[in-house]
Amino acid sequence: MMTAPRKALQHLDSRGKRRDWTGAKLKAIATAAAYRAADAETHGKRAERIANCANQLRFTVANDQLTLRNAYACKVRTCPVCMALNARRAFAILAARVAEHGRQHPRALPVLLTLTVRNVEPVQLANTVTLLTTAFRRLVRYRRVTRAVLGWHRSLEITFNPIRRDYHPHIHALMWMRDGYFAANSPLYLAQPDWVQLWAAATGYPPGIVHIKRLGRDTAGVLDANLDGLFEAVKYVVKPAGFYEQTAHGWRVAPEVLATLHHAIAGRRLRDSGGSLRQIKAAEPPRRVSDDELAAAHVALETYVFGETVDTWGEIFGPDYWQRAPPDEPAADVPVPPMST
Ligand SMILES: [Zn+2]
Known part of the structure; x- marks a missing residue:
């Protein structure tokens, strides 16, 4: 569950401590840069996927709480x-x-x-x-x-x-x-x-x-x-x-x-x-509710994008948080992909 004040998206843990998704995102940007520096030809596409990871998050809203509905996750193991x-x-x-x-x-x-x-x-x-x-x-x-x-x-x-x-x-x-x-x-x-x-x-x-x-x-x-x-x-x-080493603008690997x-x-x-543990399977994930069903139930959706002035290719970092996207620009409906373990 996430709470959304006006600007910065906050994800609080059970003790009310803010989870550092921004730090993870900045480290992902550093990871993309390091992949390009290591071998742009082999890792170029991978680097782009990581740079775009979680750039856009879509939530359902109920009682001022946001619940993540979909996000583009790059699924690169080192992200x-x-x-x-x-x-x-x-x-x-x-x-x-x-x-x-x-x-x-x-x-x-x-x-x-x-x-x-x-x-x-x-x-x-x-x-x-x-x-x-x-x-x-x-x-x-x-x-x-x-x-x-x-x-x-x-x-x-x-x-x-x-x-x-x-x-x-x-x-x-x-x-x-x-x-x-x-x-x-x-x-x-x-x-x-x-x-x-x-x-x-x-x-x-x-x-x-x-x-x-x-x-x-x-x-x-x-x-x-x-x-x-x-x-x-x-x-x-x-x-x-x-x-990762901290730099003036983010992180470096x-x-x-x-x-x-x-x-x-x-x-x-x-x-x-x-x-005996192998015999115990993970429970099936709950069925995904469709956008039409959400609309019928009057459940609101909100989309947030990672700070638009962040230059994922290098130096310039703008607001280090996810910002609410204008409601008139609906996001593509990308389901949260299953993660590999
Ligand atoms: Zn990722």
């Missing part, structure tokens, strides 16, 4: 706007699946595992991402793991160290442990050193770092969706914070850093699930 949209969506879907999993398997308790390898140089990133996802697949097939784990969800995350200029790809895995796993002297139980040893066997690397965090439940016995552990599992694949990332995540399955 900060799309990553933020995707993270929100993936979180909502996973939270629902997790709650359903809790109802079906009330005795399976979840842990969050963070599986890492040593930081890598840019040239090694793509291969290391392959190694991580392959090793994870191997890990969840080990007998000691299948005995202990009922279901899992894993996501890939890559962080960047701007001082050392190296990359830290890692996996966040939510794992639901079978009934009895946490019992005293349980033969199923895997202590931290066991995980380290299993992960080393799966990667073929010297023992690396494995963090384990047991996750809590709310009073109904359902995994608490507000726990950071759950959000950890689905948030940004790429944390924009480390990759180094073309070679973007090219490295692009190559490392292209065509990858960034999230996956298995076992």
Whole structure:
């Protein structure tokens, strides 16, 4: 839900804090510029799509609240706007699946595992991402793991160290442990050193770092969706914070850093699930109400466009917010596209 004062479009979170979509949009503009600088021939079209991402937003209005109806989203994996949209969506879907999993398997308790390898140089990133996802697949097939784990969800995350200029790809895995796993002297139980040893066997690397965090439940016995552990599992694949530098007018990302990332995540399955969690499908999205039905119900529509004086090709930035488009210029009816996960 969004509230709309006269000019600036504001999206407030449940605590009333303003969500920084403008920051994401400015980072998207920086991403488009970096793609052009990296290789205008290969990435020109991609850069244009990102530059236009979320330029136009169309909302339904009810009780002074705006609800997003459609937007052009570029769906480029490295686009900060799309990553933020995707993270929100993936979180909502996973939270629902997790709650359903809790109802079906009330005795399976979840842990969050963070599986890492040593930081890598840019040239090694793509291969290391392959190694991580392959090793994870191997890990969840080990007998000691299948005995202990009922279901899992894993996501890939890559962080960047701007001082050392190296990359830290890692996996966040939510794992639901079978009934009895946490019992005293349980033969199923895997202590931290066991995980380290299993992960080393799966990667073929010297023992690396494995963090384990047991996750809590709310009073109904359902995994608490507000726990950071759950959000950890689905948030940004790429944390924009480390990759972007603030400039006087917006943000900047180094073309070679973007090219490295692009190559490392292209065509990858960034999230996956298995076992009992895989059996629980995401709910079907609700049927889309047509414009005619909205009109019949007297639901108003409003269109906002990103500050028109923003020059997406470079330097000049005008108003850094979405402005209401004149009502006499109806926007094209572009549905909100489904995001890839
Ligand atoms: Zn986008």
